[in-house]
Amino acid sequence: MKSTFTFNKLREPLTAYAFLFPSLIGLVVFILYPLVTSFYLSFQRWDMLSDARFIGLRNYQKLFDDTDLHKILGNTAVYTISVVLITLVLALLLALLLNQQLRGRIIFRTTFFLPVVMSLTAVSAVWLWIYDPEFGLANWLLKLAGLPTSKWMNSPQSALTAIIVMMIWQTLGYNIIIFLAGLTNIRRDLYEAASLDGAGTWATVWNITMPLLSPTLVFLIITSTIQAFRVFDPIFVMSGGLGGPANSTATVVFYLYRQAFYNLDAGYASAIAFLVVAIAMAFTALQLYLSRRWVTYE
Amino acid sequence: MSNSQQSTVNSQQSQTSKLQSRVSNLHFDWKKIAAYAILIPVTILVGLPFLWMLSSSVKSPAEIFIDPPRWIPNEFHFENFVLAWGKAPFAQFFFNSIVVTVSIVAIQLTTASLAAYAFARLKFPGKNLLFLLYLSVMMVPTQVTLIPNYVTLSRLSFLNTYAALILPFIATGFGTFLIRQQFLSIPHDLGDAARMDGAGHLRTLWHVYVPLARPALASFGLLSAMWHWNDFFWPLITTTKVEMRTMPLGLQVFAQQEAGVEWHLLMAAAIFVAAPIIILFMLAQRQFIEGIANAGVKG
Amino acid sequence: MRSFKFVVLLLIALGVLVGCAAPTAAPTSAPPTKAPAPTTAPVAQPTTAPAVKPTDAPKPAASTKITVWYPLPTTGPLQEAMNALVKKFNAAGKGVEVEMVLTGNYGDNFTKILAAATANNLPDAAMVELLQIPQLANSNQLLALDDLSKEADFNFSDLAPALLGNSYFNNKLYAIPWQRSTTMMFYNRDMFKAAGLDPDKPPLTWDEAKAATQKLLAKDPNVVPMTGAIASDWAFEAQLLSFNGALLAKDGKSATYNSPEGIAAVTVWRDMSKDKLLSIRGSGDFGAVVNDFIAGKNAMVMQSIFSRATIEQQAKFDWDVAAVPGGSAGPVLNAGGGNFVIFGKTAPEKQKAAWTFMKWMTSPENTAEYSIKSGYLPVRTSALNAPAMVDYGKQSPKTVKAMNLALKYGKSRAVSSVFEKAINQFLNPALQDILLGTADPKTALDAAAKKSTDALQ
Structure with a gap:
């Protein structure tokens, strides 16, 4: 970037800080300050009702000893990988299909976006009905297709899958919208040039769309991973606030919430929070590093 | 600046390109058939739960649990919507939700565009570290910030005010990141040209970057509106007065687990709670996404 | 393009508008508390109130205002039943005015209590899920009710034994049964x-x-x-x-x-x-x-x-x-559900006011009324013979049968902090x-x- 012409060296950084200032206030007061508080708390035993007591590294020690937490981290990994991968692939495919002159595409787009908008309270009520083992829609569809039925939310073996399916349904539209926003940024003339050159559909997608869509893709991979990793609301609502059956749908942020607000162990909850942030940071740094190697910015 | 000239050139280009694509599309009609063949069944599958909500919302309580499920009710009870609306002070909730959501979205679009421009186009010490800080906002679970933020707002005497519902959300890591990515994909020479003409950074942002990143700004605005419109937990914790509560808190009325859910009313309420965002989406997608694709702004 | 600018401008204008509206919203909600300095209102309220009050004591007309948190959603049949009772109580001339704040459900209610305890912002009394009560009692957040419960105008021994077991912690009484079910x-x-x-x-x-x-x-x-x-x-x-x-x-x-x-x-x-x-x-x-x-x-x-x-x-x-x-x-x-508690840090005369409220609510007639309207159990055995309940039994014999069974086979849950x-x-x-x-x-x-x-x- 060569934009140093008339500006002296100090002006640009000062402009940058001025631009960052409004959001930085919010960040410092409502994110950074709570985070610092919580870091302090992670060395304490505190039930939010009486005075905190310093206990050194015991909360961090517990992260290693807590076998339930390890199982729950496994659940979280399964959830995150399934939801992110399946949703991204489906959304990309659908966005590519939708990014052409089709009749009724407003209907298609709106339908995909509807689940994103609906309140989770209502959505989960519908899905609990869909997953009813005796009379639900899901098993009705499976029977129609000649497949074996499932107990869905009523069995530790299938409950997490049930929530994964619901969340793919719910986040699909959001991913499609972001992809479409990215696709509209791609210059039409590039496609036309390609089609004049006689490039096939796949070649065009692979050689033009994908590279130019890569900033969007990076954005979606990173944000979807973070969002999936810290999933809480659907777990809470679908399992009636319990992460069950048998902890099978408990994820790490749900576990954190349970430690803090059920067990009143805010110190341990804070230690888990730092584990969450550390894992998310590590993933993001890795993804950003990898993305630098293949992302194309115009 | 040559803004207007450029756009006339753009529209001319897009006119010709539309013609060209229409010509080339003649050969590829099978592609559209394939597209419909995939899109139609997937759309139906995705739409099923919503159709069920829609059909349940106009059923009588007795008809909801008929086995096998009946998609088209025998009699339509549109009064369910009136009934549900009357079950809570929804008019007040609606007003509060509008005030809170519009304020948050407006503030976030402003703060995030400014920050995104700084991260995308300006050089300054500490850039990477600060960017990581913005990203980390997305990583901190809200369950962790809950108590400290409640205490802060309580000290400021902001509990039970709009300020409590708005202030914690003035900065957005997600929005900053999304808009930065879009700004990065805008060719440098456009911004440089503007600045060569003597425009300051603020004017460059406003006249060059914001218009070109419209799809991203619109998408983010929409998503942010949706998230804050549907936020349940924060308004519940920071308000104790009915006059300060928002739409999602009204939904709770219908989902009393012990008594059995009032499905027909819950579904009717869920639909009118979501309606403003659905309408916004339908307007937004015509205005922003389609409009841009057709006008070929980037051409 | 122009329309987009317009939308953005509109949004910003609205944002500014709201920015201005927010501070004005604070004062309008402040007057009812009538606490000294508006800037410190929520925190200072409990501690400064008693210092001022004694001078007001001779005036019997001035009623003590108390806030009670109650885990119900904003509307619904239960809320209507509670509202009717509270209205009746406020009009009964007991010198106490109750403001009932609806806090959703037991879980959200407790989260709000935890946040408020941290900000030193607790209400005067609340209904709390019974398993959560020992946690509050264990960290000295609750007022022990042993002495108050011996007052002559409160028939303690008539409270249903099946519901009372979960009111104790370390042999002290901390709660009065209210919204209970089995x-x-x-x-x-x-x-x-x-x-x-x-x-x-x-x-x-x-x-x-x-x-x-x-x-x-x-x-x-x-x-x-x-x-x-x-x-x-x-x-x-x-x-x-x-x-x-x-x-x-x-x-x-x-x-x-x-x-x-x-x-x-x-x-x-x-x-x-x-x-x-x-x-x-x-x-x-x-x-x-x-x-x-x-x-x-x-x-x-x-x-x-x-x-x-x-x-x-x-x-x-x-x-x-x-x-x-x-x-x-x-x-x-075994009966679960919620009990009334009074918070320990609240001013003594507000505690007394809260007790007056609890006593009134748990009278045979009133517990019977709530029970009939809500479907929860009456908290007194004698409430089963209250005229309203007897009438109701003619109308809905199965309900009264269920209540009798619940009290007959009822046992307490385990108590642990x-x-x-x-x-x-x-x-x-x-x-x-x-x-x-x-x-x-x-x-x-x-x-x-x-x-x-x-x-x-």
Whole structure:
């Protein structure tokens, strides 16, 4: 970037800080300050009702000893990988299909976006009905297709899958919208040039769309991973606030919430929070590093 | 600046390109058939739960649990919507939700565009570290910030005010990141040209970057509106007065687990709670996404 | 392009507008508290109030304002019932004015209490879920009510013993029962008759229940004879008590739910579930089972007494209510729900005002009124003979029958300040593994009880 012409060296950084200032206030007061508080708390035993007591590294020690937490981290990994991968692939495919002159595409787009908008309270009520083992829609569809039925939310073996399916349904539209926003940024003339050159559909997608869509893709991979990793609301609502059956749908942020607000162990909850942030940071740094190697910015 | 000239050139280009694509599309009609063949069944599958909500919302309580499920009710009870609306002070909730959501979205679009421009186009010490800080906002679970933020707002005497519902959300890591990515994909020479003409950074942002990143700004605005419109937990914790509560808190009325859910009313309420965002989406997608694709702004 | 600018400008303008509106919203909500400096209002209120008040004492007309948090959503039949009572109380000339704040449900109510305790912003009194009360009592947040409960105009001994056990912590009284319910068994009399069962003799023991469900299944293989969202601590604790077991040892220092009684208690359910006689649902399905019963998909459902109103309104068949079958000790119905508490840091005269309110609410007439309107249990035995309740019994005999059963077979739940942390956290997953999954009862309960005992020490 060569934009140093008339500006002296100090002006640009000062402009940058001025631009960052409004959001930085919010960040410092409502994110950074709570985070610092919580870091302090992670060395304490505190039930939010009486005075905190310093206990050194015991909360961090517990992260290693807590076998339930390890199982729950496994659940979280399964959830995150399934939801992110399946949703991204489906959304990309659908966005590519939708990014052409089709009749009724407003209907298609709106339908995909509807689940994103609906309140989770209502959505989960519908899905609990869909997953009813005796009379639900899901098993009705499976029977129609000649497949074996499932107990869905009523069995530790299938409950997490049930929530994964619901969340793919719910986040699909959001991913499609972001992809479409990215696709509209791609210059039409590039496609036309390609089609004049006689490039096939796949070649065009692979050689033009994908590279130019890569900033969007990076954005979606990173944000979807973070969002999936810290999933809480659907777990809470679908399992009636319990992460069950048998902890099978408990994820790490749900576990954190349970430690803090059920067990009143805010110190341990804070230690888990730092584990969450550390894992998310590590993933993001890795993804950003990898993305630098293949992302194309115009 | 040559803004207007450029756009006339753009529209001319897009006119010709539309013609060209229409010509080339003649050969590829099978592609559209394939597209419909995939899109139609997937759309139906995705739409099923919503159709069920829609059909349940106009059923009588007795008809909801008929086995096998009946998609088209025998009699339509549109009064369910009136009934549900009357079950809570929804008019007040609606007003509060509008005030809170519009304020948050407006503030976030402003703060995030400014920050995104700084991260995308300006050089300054500490850039990477600060960017990581913005990203980390997305990583901190809200369950962790809950108590400290409640205490802060309580000290400021902001509990039970709009300020409590708005202030914690003035900065957005997600929005900053999304808009930065879009700004990065805008060719440098456009911004440089503007600045060569003597425009300051603020004017460059406003006249060059914001218009070109419209799809991203619109998408983010929409998503942010949706998230804050549907936020349940924060308004519940920071308000104790009915006059300060928002739409999602009204939904709770219908989902009393012990008594059995009032499905027909819950579904009717869920639909009118979501309606403003659905309408916004339908307007937004015509205005922003389609409009841009057709006008070929980037051409 | 122009329209986009317009939209953005509009949004910003609205933002500014709201920015201005926000500060004005604060003062308008402040006057009712009438606390000294508006900037410190929420924090300073409890501490500064008593210093000012004594001078006001001679004026009897000035009423003491108290805030009571109550875990209900903003509207609904319960809220209407509570509102009517509070209105009546405020008009009764007791010198107390109650402002009831609705806080959603038990979980959200407690989260709000925790946040408020941290910000030193607690209300004067609240209704709290009974398992959460020992946690508050243990950290000295609650006012002990022993002395107040001895007041002459409060008939303490009439409070239902089945509901009172969970009011104590370390031998002190901290709570007065209020919004309480037990699990009952609702059954479809038509289905009983069709299967050749006597609808006037519902099963009292699990042996009888097994025989009855076998007959029902033989009659109609498409029906699941019995169901309930019972794979959790609440239903299991009642089942355990009915087998003469207990969750905790007497000293509260170790878990005993993996005793032979505990294993027998859970194995009965597991075996019936295997034989398709009993369908055990997750606790997220609490509402769904009522709907299924009403739709005639089950002959018997174990469900909160609170669901009686829904069943009464919607069931198109002849239904009845009975105690949940029991083990060797006979049926046990353990009452869950919420109790009234008064916070310890609130000013003494506000505590007194809160007590006046609680006394009034729990009078036989008023508890009967709330019970009739809400479906919860009356908290006094004498309330069953209150005129309103007797009248109601003529109208809805099954309801009063259910209430009598609940108080007759009622037992208290275990009391522990670490109930969630030490028991539920480990017991619930184990129960669900056994009842919904494939875990062996003994192995799973042993492992969970070991973790519980570790956490208790």
